[in-house]
Amino acid sequence: MTKEDKIKEAYGDYWDVLRKYIDEDGRIHYNDIRFVANGAIKELDMIEPELFLKLIYPKQLEGIRNNxxxxxxxxxxxxxxxxxxxxxxxxxxxxxxxxxxxxxxxxxxxxxxxxxxxxxxxxxxxxxxxxxxx
The missing domain is CATH 2.30.30 (SH3 type barrels.)
Known part of the structure; x- marks a missing residue:
């Protein structure tokens, strides 16, 4: 399985809606997801935004940046x-x-x-x- 496959799997049904906002490490800017798919934040069990970057991602992607x-x-x-x-x-x-x-x-x-x-x-x-x- 590839890194991209794991990211797609983590976002599940939200992949098609959010794919243009998701970076190469599976992170998405909080403001993008809040306006596009607010329900995704709870359903995907997102990690809290990184302090200054305001990037969030599904918990199952924790550690994906360096495998x-x-x-x-x-x-x-x-x-x-x-x-x-x-x-x-x-x-x-x-x-x-x-x-x-x-x-x-x-x-x-x-x-x-x-x-x-x-x-x-x-x-x-x-x-x-x-x-x-x-």
Whole structure:
């Protein structure tokens, strides 16, 4: 599914009425929706307007701007540098850690007994938690 498909799905029956007002991240200026389809605000369970921008969007689109931190691999340009990442793989039902080798373009699971290369659809950096200050 594409980003645009998710945005269309979130707006549902209001998509055709509002599509010309919706930006590439599924947001719409509050004034536009208020005058065009006021009922949509309640029915779509919209997130409150961003303070100065006055942009609103359906709650189900929260995180769509950066895909919740995940990079979708659609071409070679999307591949990361060699290293360890959190990945979504077709072979596993949940996200796992994997090591990527750019030179051979291969992903290998970490922390499992599985030693087969895997096919990865999404990845994101593994961010170590900072220790407590006090």
């Amino acid at each position: 919740n931190g995940w990079t979708k691999i659609e071409s070679e340009e999307d591949l990361p540098v060699s290293g360890e990442y959190r990945v979504i793989s077709l072979q596993y039902s949940k996200s796992i850690n994997a090591k990527y080798a750019r030179s051979s373009n291969t992903w290998l699971p970490i922390g499992t007994d599985d030693r087969r290369f895997i096919e990865v659809t999404h990845y994101k950096r593994i961010i170590e938690d900072k220790p407590p200050i006090y």
